[in-house]
Amino acid sequence: MGVPSVFLRTFGCNFKCAGFGMPRGELSTEAEDIASVVHLYNTYEDLPLVSTGCDSYASWHPDFKDLSPMLTSDAIADRIMEIIPHGEWQDEHLVITGGEPLLGWQRAYPDLLDHPKMEGLTEITFETNGTQQLTPEFREYLHNWNKVGREITFSVSAKLPASGEKWEDAIKPEIVCTYEEVGTAYLKLVVATEQDIKDAEQAVDEFRKAGFTGHIYLMPVGGVESVYNLNAKSVAIAAMKRGWRYSDRLQVPLFKNEWGT
Numbered sequence: 080m081g082v083p084s085v086f087l088r089t090f091g092c093n094f095k096c097a098g099f100g101m102p103r104g105e106l107s108t109e110a111e112d113i114a115s116v117v118h119l120y121n122t123y124e125d126l127p128l129v130s131t132g133c134d135s136y137a138s139w140h141p142d143f144k145d146l147s148p149m150l151t152s153d154a155i156a157d158r159i160m161e162i163i164p165h166g167e168w169q170d171e172h173l174v175i176t177g178g179e180p181l182l183g184w185q186r187a188y189p190d191l192l193d194h195p196k197m198e199g200l201t202e203i204t205f206e207t208n209g210t211q212q213l214t215p216e217f218r219e220y221l222h223n224w225n226k227v228g229r230e231i232t233f234s235v236s237a238k239l240p241a242s243g244e245k246w247e248d249a250i251k252p253e254i255v256c257t258y259e260e261v262g263t264a265y266l267k268l269v270v271a272t273e274q275d276i277k278d279a280e281q282a283v284d285e286f287r288k289a290g291f292t293g294h295i296y297l298m299p300v301g302g303v304e305s306v307y308n309l310n311a312k313s314v315a316i317a318a319m320k321r322g323w324r325y326s327d328r329l330q331v332p333l334f335k336n337e338w339g340t
């Protein structure tokens with residue numbers, strides 16, 4: 080947080096996370112309600128923000144797919160050069176997010192990362208839900224990419240029951256442990272209630288038993304300030320009590336979580 084970063088957001092996710100911000104057992108319909116009037120919107124940036132469910136719904140819900148551009152590696156590299164201040168990589172990190180960025184996109188990243196304009200890049204973070212195996216080819220590619228003094232981080236937001244996803248589908252320590260073979264990984268667990276924090280403890284226990292060594296972060300639920308402000312302080316205190324780390328959502332107070340932030 081606070082590091083100048085370019086976010087590359089890929090389309091598609093294996094989850095929906097419609098439980099965030101909802102009473103336990105209930106699922107948000109906000110994304111579906113917006114999808115029913117998708118004809119009113121011309122780009123994803125015009126879509127409304129949601130206060131429940133996944134706040135990145137435009138990056139995976141099939142009804143919004145046509146609102147996102149399909150870009151070649153050349154076009155993505157050019158766009159990045161326009162965004163970063165000096166027209167070349169300096170302190171900037173590349174954060175590859177989604178949706179779930181470790182779905183089939185693994186096949187596309189080598190083409191982008193080998194692009195001449197990406198040569199000065201020294202740190203990549205994958206923001207993943209931690210359910211996707213690295214393919215042998217991509218694992219090998221990352222091993223080689225890492226060899227020359229660069230850093231790869233997996234920011235693993237494993238989904239607790241508060242997300243609405245099932246434990247057995249979402250908590251995959253054996254997969255996440257393999258990420259630690261090619262880079263650094265940490266867990267970022269999104270919580271609001273006491274029950275969520277108990278779930279976080281159970282998940283951490285399972286990850287540790289599987290051999291996961293990375294740091295643990297708690298992050299408050301809340302893509303909009305009204306929800307986020309309810310949770311932030313109590314979640315920070317819960318993290319402190321357990322010797323875990325706390326992750327803010329800087330884009331919420333600074334930019335109101337608007338698209339592109």
Ligand code: SF4
Binds near residue numbers: 179
């Ligand atoms: S895993 Fe992430 S991107 Fe996918 S639905 Fe859940 S919160 Fe959204």
